[in-house]
Amino acid sequence: MAKMLEVNDLHVNFSTYGGTVKAVRGIGFDLHEGETLAIVGESGCGKSVTANAIMQLIPDPPGKIAGGTITFNGRELTAVREKDMRSIRGVDISMIFQDPMTALNPTLTIGSQLTEGLKEHYQTSTAEAKTKALEMMQLVGIPNPEERFRQYPHQFSGGMRQRMVIAIALICEPELLIADEPTTALDVTIQAQILELFERIQASTGVAIILITHDLGVVAKIADRIIVMYAGKMVEEGTRDEIFYESEHPYTKGLLKSVPRLDNQTQLIPIDGTPPDLFAPPKGCPFTARCPMAMVVCDNVYPPSSHLSDTHSVDCWLQDERAERLMAQTADKT
Numbered sequence: 001m002a003k004m005l006e007v008n009d010l011h012v013n014f015s016t017y018g019g020t021v022k023a024v025r026g027i028g029f030d031l032h033e034g035e036t037l038a039i040v041g042e043s044g045c046g047k048s049v050t051a052n053a054i055m056q057l058i059p060d061p062p063g064k065i066a067g068g069t070i071t072f073n074g075r076e077l078t079a080v081r082e083k084d085m086r087s088i089r090g091v092d093i094s095m096i097f098q099d100p101m102t103a104l105n106p107t108l109t110i111g112s113q114l115t116e117g118l119k120e121h122y123q124t125s126t127a128e129a130k131t132k133a134l135e136m137m138q139l140v141g142i143p144n145p146e147e148r149f150r151q152y153p154h155q156f157s158g159g160m161r162q163r164m165v166i167a168i169a170l171i172c173e174p175e176l177l178i179a180d181e182p183t184t185a186l187d188v189t190i191q192a193q194i195l196e197l198f199e200r201i202q203a204s205t206g207v208a209i210i211l212i213t214h215d216l217g218v219v220a221k222i223a224d225r226i227i228v229m230y231a232g233k234m235v236e237e238g239t240r241d242e243i244f245y246e247s248e249h250p251y252t253k254g255l256l257k258s259v260p261r262l263d264n265q266t267q268l269i270p271i272d273g274t275p276p277d278l279f280a281p282p283k284g285c286p287f288t289a290r291c292p293m294a295m296v297v298c299d300n301v302y303p304p305s306s307h308l309s310d311t312h313s314v315d316c317w318l319q320d321e322r323a324e325r326l327m328a329q330t331a332d333k334t
């Protein structure tokens, strides 16, 4: 599959009264047509900022893309003017957010919100837009679309509202859908239904998906590849199986231990401690203070990326060829 998106050495900062928050600190990844990529990590690690940077929605000020490139279908998005970006957003790249309650306008009918994008970007006639909207409602599993088309958001349940938000995001047939915590506000059963919906939509439309979540359990079934972020860095990247069965970063392993399992066989073990302050991130590995395997070097130098396979890489000194020597140094110091 062809490469659609390439993020390279992306840095995003926010200037605040307290200083500069270094929210994203040099991340890079590719996305191919029709792929589902999950970005996973604890609250505050930079997932949403990464998504907003791709959409060119970083509020400036206080935010700024301080470095790096974001190339979408050969176009460098950081250089695109806002006017042109408006014709990419919602058309080529769509984004949906966590809360289906606030994403819809309570004063407009579902139908007018669903057809708005088609009319604005393609000057589609009202009749044609309605036909397309009803098809889309069918695709996302809204029963009685004709009747529902005329209703207002408050007449929909939370799960149905999220289906509508997804329909609105997809109606202009984007090539890329970015979903930021799309199931977090929903209960577990509805959550599973929405995830199945993503799978179904991808199979029928071929849209590529970036799924952002703090919950590895959510991506277990649907992600092709997973990026694990910590304190603005990408600490591990791999296929779903590499992350679930062969993860090497102590943080990824910690996240996996804190995921509830269906068989309820294992005890959930939260990761002790909190992520570092992003005003003054540590110069070494940011996970050091919470890492059960930390060595002296971890505190002082950020680890180089170790490539464990063509698709699997990890930023951890334990994977470096010098690890044994570094462990001995640590033992000497203790």
Ligand SMILES: Nc1ncnc2c1ncn2[C@@H]1O[C@H](COP(=O)(O)OP(=O)(O)OP(=O)(O)O)[C@@H](O)[C@H]1O
Binding pocket: 014, 016, 021, 023, 041, 042, 043, 044, 045, 046, 047, 048, 049, 050, 059, 062, 063, 214, 278
């Ligand atoms: N407008 C802003 N002004 C100042 N700091 C910001 C702003 N937006 C984000 N940040 C900071 O950037 C960092 C990354 O935030 P981000 O929202 O990307 O985290 P996240 O991983 O998506 O977490 P969550 O799931 O809680 O949204 C955080 O430290 C956050 O406080």
